[in-house]
Amino acid sequence: MAFGCNHNLANAKELVHSDHFQVLRICLILTGVVCAGMAALFSFQSVWLSLSVATASAVALILFIALQRDWLKFLPASISLLITVYSVIHLLALADLSEPVGAAYYFCTILGAFFFLGITGGLIYSAACVLAVLLLYLPPALQSAAAMNEFYVLLTAIFCTSIIAYYYEHAVEKRTYALSSSLSQLDYLANVDYLTGIANRRYFFSEGRKQFSEPGAISLITLDIDDFKKINDTYGHATGDQVLISVTRLMKCRLRKGALLGRTGGEEFCILLKVDRKTAQARAEALRSDIAKLNHRVGDKKIAVTISLGLATRGPGDKSLEDLLSRADKALYDIKHHGKNGVAIAKPQSAI
Ligand SMILES: Nc1nc2c(ncn2[C@@H]2O[C@H](COP(=O)(O)OP(=O)(O)OP(=O)(O)O)[C@@H](O)[C@H]2O)c(=O)[nH]1
Missing domain, CATH: 3.30.70.270 (Reverse transcriptase/Diguanylate cyclase domain)
Structure with missing residues (x-):
């Protein structure tokens, strides 16, 4: 009886761990993509920018290798949040934006939409954000180079934030499901006679x-x-x-x-x-x-x-x-x- 219960809890923990690492992988890949994208967009206009991109890439690479080799198995869950914040700060820091507030706005509201409305509501909100940015900056022929940079950065911010928020919400849903099924299993074991089922x-x-x-x-x-x-x-x-x-x-x-x-x-x-x-x-x-x-x-x-x-x-x-x-x-x-x-x-x- 106890074995079934521990086994179930172990499954739930395993699930939570695997979700957690999945989120980490996505964050690291996004960091790499963002660094590469920023490098291509701004062509290393300053030493500070070059150093930032190099540091971000190195940290992302080291963490990714550590993750693949299971070195991060026992790190607290908060590390994935830190890396998420780190990715987005880089996105903002590396963007040569006249108004980085725009990217921060999408970052905060998309996270909020996923958090408060769930996956479907969050995805709908993200799609609405993409539509708003497209309407603001299209057609490209009428835009200046700086405005186009801003356009790409905003789309990248929406895209990255949506993926991160989606994986977080998805992980939370799976975790909640695993924990609630463990709880009902425990409830069953606590109240039902194992031999006769009454x-x-x-x-x-x-x-x-x-x-x-x-x-x-x-x-x-x-x-x-x-x-x-x-x-x-x-x-x-x-x-x-x-x-x-x-x-x-x-x-x-x-x-x-x-x-x-x-x-x-x-x-x-x-x-x-x-x-x-x-x-x-x-x-x-x-x-x-x-x-x-x-x-x-x-x-x-x-x-x-x-x-x-x-x-x-x-x-x-x-x-x-x-x-x-x-x-x-x-x-x-x-x-x-x-x-x-x-x-x-x-x-x-x-x-x-
Ligand atoms: N197979 C099986 N036997 C059990 C279980 N739980 C208790 N027992 C047995 O039930 C028996 C109860 O014996 P007693 O209390 O002497 O009662 P009894 O032989 O029914 O005698 P009376 O109650 O006077 O008619 C014991 O031999 C226990 O080992 C169980 O889950 N499965």
């Missing part, structure tokens, strides 16, 4: 307490398979498990919707019914007789199985589900010591 003791009592707090008739049946140890000893533990599964299956079929069935111990089960004593007794008796009649087949073996049941219906003295359980358990104990294969009705609280 509520385990923990879930039975937490749900049972809720139902107990509601008004109306409520009855609790505790039941136990008779001489189960003998079944285990005679046919083996695996066969014992099969008997538990087939008894559970039969109970699930026979019980109506609304009944809460749980495996509360090895071969012990509890049923909570929102019915009065008379109806609960009839249901308990029907279950007992159905199980006794059924020929439990495990492979080619036919195994006779009987159950004993203790029934308690809420009365004025029952303050909690535990009070009801204690009375039902006493009734079960009585029938176990008086022949088994029967239903015993619990004494009212006042008679105990």
